């Protein structure tokens with residue numbers, strides 16, 4: 107019996123343990139999957155989902171900084187989520203000789219507490235740049251249903267002096283304890299936990315909470331403060347216009363690479379080669395953009411073209427009008443009067 111157990115340990119458990127250790131080493135700390143054909147590639151959810159089954163495919167996450175639709179800088183990541191790519195991207199950017207941007211504009215996928223703190227310099231004391239980055243619930247918060255949801259703790263009255271909320275049933279939701287939570291990227295967030303004094307006989311309980319006991323509210327004061335800062339910037343009329351440029355800035359570049367240049371798949375494997383391949387692609391994009399600008403007509407040329415276009419329109423107008431006039435007219439409708447009725 108013991109011999110058989112020892113044999114299975116020697117022939118099965120130990121080789122398997124070694125295999126898993128080797129796989130974990132390839133995976134590294136930042137990801138939990140890799141491709142057998144390209145160990146540097148991570149399984150990610152792609153926008154191209156032809157089978158419509160949400161299948162994961164091996165790939166790389168490309169982060170790009172643009173200005174006037176020129177690619178200024180890019181970085182290749184093995185992390186599938188954008189949220190965790192901002193800091194390594196900015197750190198790589200800081201190592202270059204490029205000037206630091208005054209403001210970073212990015213979509214809601216980057217609006218995490220960790221990223222906000224990093225950009226404000228709360229992590230290492232040096233502010234990176236100002237930012238225009240919404241958080242994941244920014245748009246939802248604008249909706250009427252969100253603002254009128256009586257069971258959302260954000261809509262409850264807060265009494266600062268007693269540090270308590272008042273719930274829709276008029277009961278006190280008091281501060282109970284502090285709690286630390288580690289998120290998926292290993293960042294530790296501080297929460298204040300509030301708990302309602304008594305939910306046992308509340309007629310609103312089914313609508314308010316799924317908890318068996320009293321309702322708890324997990325409040326992250328640091329993140330709430332950062333979100334308020336982001337919201338204030340995004341609600342500013344001038345900054346709103348800058349944020350709106352994001353769609354025609356960086357999205358256009360990706361659109362050009364994927365749509366016009368039909369670059370939807372890397373041809374090379376391995377992080378270094380992929381980095382190089384995207385660099386060539388970014389260069390091609392920038393060169394084509396310069397070529398497009400050089401080919402752009404001068405203001406005088408545009409004026410002449412406009413004049414020509416006006417003449418063409420005048421000519422076309424006559425042709426269409428002439429055609430209309432020479433078309434045969436409709437025969438007149440005959441009417442017969444019979445017994446006082448028109449047929």
Ligand code: SF4
Nearest residue numbers: 273275305308311314
């Ligand atoms: S369930 Fe608790 S927190 Fe919710 S309304 Fe009722 S008493 Fe208030």
